[in-house]
Amino acid sequence: MPPPRGGARALAKTQPRSANTHHELGLTLAALGEGGSAIHALRRAVSLKRDMPDAWRALGDQLSLSGDGEAADLAYAEHIRASVKEPLLMKAAQACATASWPGRAPAARSP
Numbered sequence: 001m002p003p004p005r006g007g008a009r010a011l012a013k014t015q016p017r018s019a020n021t022h023h024e025l026g027l028t029l030a031a032l033g034e035g036g037s038a039i040h041a042l043r044r045a046v047s048l049k050r051d052m053p054d055a056w057r058a059l060g061d062q063l064s065l066s067g068d069g070e071a072a073d074l075a076y077a078e079h080i081r082a083s084v085k086e087p088l089l090m091k092a093a094q095a096c097a098t099a100s101w102p103g104r105a106p107a108a109r110s111p
Contacts, residue, residue, distance in 0.1 A: 026041035026044075
């Protein structure tokens, strides 16, 4: 269970460069139904540390819930990129992303 909202916000203020703290804050806010604030915290988390597949997935979920399907798709593509470490599997994942989202870079950098 994520930490209480007040504690997570206070921690994020004292540790503004901690990607993990912003990730936890985003999860807490999402659980409380504060989607817009959750998106902001999750975007901060992945901007601090791009290699966070769980944060990318949570960001994609929140963007999808907010109705921003295009940004959600990009976040999910980043989730795949951050999750897959085997080069051959990454080629397959990129091919799937290209097939799913024609005309978009498979590992787009800005959701």
